[in-house]
Amino acid sequence: MLPYLGKSGALRCTLLAGLFAAGPLLLAGPSVGAEVILTDAAGAPLANAVLLVDAVPAAPQQMYVMDQVERQFLPQVLTVPVGALVDFPNSDDVRHHVYSFSDAKPFELRLFKGSEAPPVTFDRAGAVVLGCNIHDAMVGYILVTESPQFAVSDASGRVSLPDLPDGNWPVSWWHPSQFQQAPVSLGELDLSTPGQTLSLPVTAAPAEPAPALSPLQQRFKTGY
Known part of the structure; x- marks a missing residue:
């Protein structure tokens, strides 16, 4: 036998039953997080590029x-x-x-x-x-x-900012090809669109042969 709930208890049960019958209960609030693919000037995935966002600080x-x-x-x-x-x-x-x-x-x-x-x-x-x-x-x-928020792209050019709130935020980027130059602004962007791709004006540099070791380097190459 079910316990007596009284009129208020019975009303609450009726309301909850109606909510569950209508579907799952969704909590209001903005979605967070962004995942962006960075490419170079030729459209190839760009690794080791930094995306900087002036949004609320992450942990x-x-x-x-x-x-x-x-x-x-x-x-x-x-x-x-x-x-x-x-x-x-x-x-x-x-x-x-x-x-x-x-x-x-x-x-x-x-x-x-x-x-x-x-x-x-x-x-x-x-x-x-x-x-x-x-x-x-x-x-x-x-x-x-x-x-306050930043991330470095992986080998596939992917950048993940899991704590980024929805909205337009000032975005800039940096890559080792810039050496000691300051990051470059991209203006205010909304990065929350899934699968978004950003093309950066970076041209892949040809691989250089490893330099020959100097006498000092040859002396210390074994760590002694």
Whole structure:
């Protein structure tokens, strides 16, 4: 036997039954998130391009990592907010000597392995070009930005901004081909349209042969 609900309880049950009969209950509120494909001037997917959006801030990240794997920086392009700490672990079995002469953050981490190097604070907006004093083929980039939302495109050119609210927001972009130049504005865009593609005026550069090692690099190539 069901408990007696009284008139108000019976009315609530009747209303709920009507809602479930009409279909699932939908909560009001704007949808969030954007997924965009970036292409170069020829229409090919563009990897390692940064999309910057001046929208409401996303959840902050506490630590950023620029690793060194198989004598390459990983990731090749890292984007961080102004004031971020970046850790530089060395996952190789040889020593690296990381440095930058960029105006946004000149610094040097002398020969180190593993987690010996201290984290570096990036406190000024701009593009920071990284190198290794031992391995000339190692080139990486850290874009330090005041934009509250940003993401780097993957190998398929895909950029994901899961916390982006609906609406038109100021959008800009940056790519390693710009070297230390500032990001380029695209104006105010609505990125919420599914499958949206943005073509950027970037031309793929031909691959260059790896430079020969200098006597100093030959001396230290084994990490000693």
